[in-house]
Amino acid sequence: MKESKELICKMCRLFYIKGWVSGTGGGMTIRLDNDLALIAPSGIQKEEIEPHDLFLIQLDNSIKENYRIIEKPDQLKISACTSIFVQIFNQRPTAKAIIHSHSINAVMVTKITQAPEIALEKYEMLKGLQGGTYFGSHVLPILDNVEHECDLAEAVGKAVEKYPLAHAVLVRDHGVYIWGESPEKAKIHAECYDYLFGALIQEKTLKALNLIGG
Amino acid sequence: MKESKELICKMCRLFYIKGWVSGTGGGMTIRLDNDLALIAPSGIQKEEIEPHDLFLIQLDNSIKENYRIIEKPDQLKISACTSIFVQIFNQRPTAKAIIHSHSINAVMVTKITQAPEIALEKYEMLKGLQGGTYFGSHVLPILDNVEHECDLAEAVGKAVEKYPLAHAVLVRDHGVYIWGESPEKAKIHAECYDYLFGALIQEKTLKALNLIGG
Amino acid sequence: MKESKELICKMCRLFYIKGWVSGTGGGMTIRLDNDLALIAPSGIQKEEIEPHDLFLIQLDNSIKENYRIIEKPDQLKISACTSIFVQIFNQRPTAKAIIHSHSINAVMVTKITQAPEIALEKYEMLKGLQGGTYFGSHVLPILDNVEHECDLAEAVGKAVEKYPLAHAVLVRDHGVYIWGESPEKAKIHAECYDYLFGALIQEKTLKALNLIGG
């Protein structure tokens, strides 16, 4: 558990450099054995968190809130997106880590369409995604944002169920939740998706200027 | 006081990496107890300042210049924006730190409108601002720039008074002053605003190319 | 060999910062004496590789796969682009290192044309390329991408043969392979090409907006 706590802190510092976490936005969770998960606190700078700032929760679908807090750091509030993380862990039993990114690339992808999904196509980087292929189309769901992050949990759960090949859910004007079968694989997925989001925006811009045909 | 001096130096090095301070532009102040504040010197590289380079001033509205210098490093001039910092501290008694950024994102936001204010809307990152909401509109004042920074002080004071929900004042072609109830909260606000400024410019560009509807 | 192993790891960390390797994409090989080469493993984070993660291969055109594995780290798979690396080493006897980059600049260059080549012209940075001149035109081949990287090897070999002045082969929607007569010279070429790719995209954008004439 100590190692996983340190990994969350280290990765959050990296994600800060990448612009995926900034202000107090974005974050990460790692699922341990026995339905336990480590969760970052709410409303603080993620690049500054230390192992002792992390909450330990137990997933439990028999109670209304779908989790209970096992370890709580003094004077800290648990992340507002905890219920969303738990929903994703429930729908994806093999997922061991989830990254929540506020990347501007992800947000712009949600703004260029009003549709409830986006297709990613024709990039080698698709092959960095588990099950991804160059010639195939990889589709991610996009949910509309809400005022209170906890109100998103149910919709996220349904979207994850509906798109069994997706490793991420986009939230309009907000960002993206990305998971993987280990913290490293979640990071790899997050890097591939962020690359694909940025490339898609640039490709569409070049198309609008008639620099890319078709 | 030693800790606050070191924090200003550390944050200025970070802001240099972000491009908020560069050349000799941009900077930061922290308010201590008893109306004392630490101020960076003028005309030097902000990422290179050391604790002993900082001025200590006392806010005092009974004198014309609205502050007096308590501690002065040898051979250095006090920042040209000191009067502006004091005006903001006077108008916002809870503000404990102010960041002055020359970010190109902030400057471009002031160039895309000739209006005296700009509205920020429809981004989750608005919730990183104290009192910010996703569905609401967060409005910041924009002042026209002047030749001598000290001549801005009065206008900044009036703008801060007129926009009680704002945590920042934009100055056209120049940059932005951003504050918070602690140095950390000022940094969080600065990161949220800079993200929102950059996103607004990109969103407007994508709209101009018909890639975003409405 | 120890030094070359460490150099690959160090350079991969640098290329990660530059965005040339991300997810599990991109990588690097160094050719040692006697037709031996060090190859990174497949499907892992390149910025995290350690010297003991590297494969040692021997180039051998007398066998179908064109190389044999001499040293194999436990539990790792050899990079899918090994055959491509070997083809380039075969066609360019003086090449001592090859960098494989997934840079978005490189990918966008392959998207703005459907032609099998691209000309780079009128930048001083062309002079950073071996044999490059400011007034000349430097042409690189572009291959179409395939589903399985190993299926590219033959086409890469032919393109390298057909463009004797090129130090790189672009692969559409995928990235670029860049070589040099030493690891340092491969890195210098990679920096020049990436600069030229990014500049070309920006120049074309400014032309489309009538900001650049001609």
Added chain:
Amino acid sequence: MKESKELICKMCRLFYIKGWVSGTGGGMTIRLDNDLALIAPSGIQKEEIEPHDLFLIQLDNSIKENYRIIEKPDQLKISACTSIFVQIFNQRPTAKAIIHSHSINAVMVTKITQAPEIALEKYEMLKGLQGGTYFGSHVLPILDNVEHECDLAEAVGKAVEKYPLAHAVLVRDHGVYIWGESPEKAKIHAECYDYLFGALIQEKTLKALNLIGG
């Protein structure tokens, strides 16, 4: 002299991060007392240079080449832009350091006009330049590039003479030479100019999209 040598190396590493030097392009010189100057070698990676890699030259207008080499590192060639550096030092007796940048911002500024000069206006960052004002217009000469950098020296000398208020000369498709009265002041000028070049390109782009009026 030891300190100046170390400063060039340190600054070149910083300029590499900024993208002002890359490949083998860009560099820096510092003038010592008695018309001596430290010059980086040609054709190598500038972020890797060590103090012992630097040439020491003596400025001397009585000889054709306008300088003589006093100290020469083994197996290295002196920078191709040495004559240009000397011309600038001759024309600007107070200049103590010159930065040569291949920044894409600088190059794009030379591409958006065919005129022999460019005006920078209406940015607070102009005040970071010695003698710069917000309301004034700051004009820089632009020279056409040539095949051999040494052939630029005379034209650079004339341009520096013709624009007495400029602290820089742009070279089309190539980059910019920027000086100051100390290495720190040259760096400050270089940061201000690079900011202004990038902002000008973005401002023109937003104007072309009708997002900025006038």
